[in-house]
Amino acid sequence: MAATEQRRHRLERMRLYLITGDQGGEVETARIVEAALEGGASVIQLRKKAMPKGEQYAIALALRRLTQLHDALLIINDHPDIAIAADADGVHLGQDDLPPSVVRQLPGFHGRLIGRSTHSLDQARAAMAEGADYIAVGPVFPTPTKAGRPAVGTDLVSAVDDIADRPFVAVGGIDHDNAPAVVQAGARAIAVVRAVYDAPDPAEAARRLHELIVTRLVARR
Numbered sequence: 001m002a003a004t005e006q007r008r009h010r011l012e013r014m015r016l017y018l019i020t021g022d023q024g025g026e027v028e029t030a031r032i033v034e035a036a037l038e039g040g041a042s043v044i045q046l047r048k049k050a051m052p053k054g055e056q057y058a059i060a061l062a063l064r065r066l067t068q069l070h071d072a073l074l075i076i077n078d079h080p081d082i083a084i085a086a087d088a089d090g091v092h093l094g095q096d097d098l099p100p101s102v103v104r105q106l107p108g109f110h111g112r113l114i115g116r117s118t119h120s121l122d123q124a125r126a127a128m129a130e131g132a133d134y135i136a137v138g139p140v141f142p143t144p145t146k147a148g149r150p151a152v153g154t155d156l157v158s159a160v161d162d163i164a165d166r167p168f169v170a171v172g173g174i175d176h177d178n179a180p181a182v183v184q185a186g187a188r189a190i191a192v193v194r195a196v197y198d199a200p201d202p203a204e205a206a207r208r209l210h211e212l213i214v215t216r217l218v219a220r221r
Contacts, residue, residue, distance in 0.1 A: 014073070016043075017043040018044050020197055035202040041196070060083075101131065116134075116136065124137065135160065138170060140172045142172075143193075171191035174191070
């Protein structure tokens with residue numbers, strides 16, 4: 001199976017998607033990510049908004065090794081150059097970042113995945129038209145990770161589920177308590193930061209959340 005097909009197959013299977021918090025250098029980030037992978041996370045996004053790109057690259061190399069060991073995907077937030085340099089599986093773009101069509105043409109990016117943040121049904125439609133491989137929908141609930149951005153609620157999750165022809169992940173303020181409502185609304189995958197990255201026991205937090213998602217999906221059938 002070609003690398004691109006393998007990556008898309010893993011996307012189809014994703015249930016728990018971990019986004020790293022801003023705190024922590026290479027050792028701390030790798031420790032938390034390894035624990036999350038052991039707990040069931042199958043997609044890791046390196047997101048360090050305030051960190052110099054050189055430091056992010058060093059962390060990306062460490063996370064690349066860990067994700068390969070666990071047959072998981074590594075996505076880099078915002079920076080396709082880091083994704084290419086670290087041989088990550090793809091990049092996650094916000095609404096203010098380069099268009100997916102431009103990123104696809106960058107030398108060395110061929111075969112990698114593109115995710116796109118969306119905050120409305122129109123943006124979700126546009127992301128699919130632009131060729132994003134997966135869509136992030138949110139923030140579902142208020143979150144300090146996206147301070148000042150209004151929550152979209154579970155109604156948007158349901159609306160995107162009705163039109164999505166590719167994987168999507170619900171994100172924003174989701175934890176073990178409110179995750180059932182998000183899955184019930186139509187999400188097959190959930191992205192978290194604080195619920196796992198900041199947990200006292202990231203492996204156990206990931207395990208509990210992954211089990212909850214899978215159990216709820218079975219019950220939803």
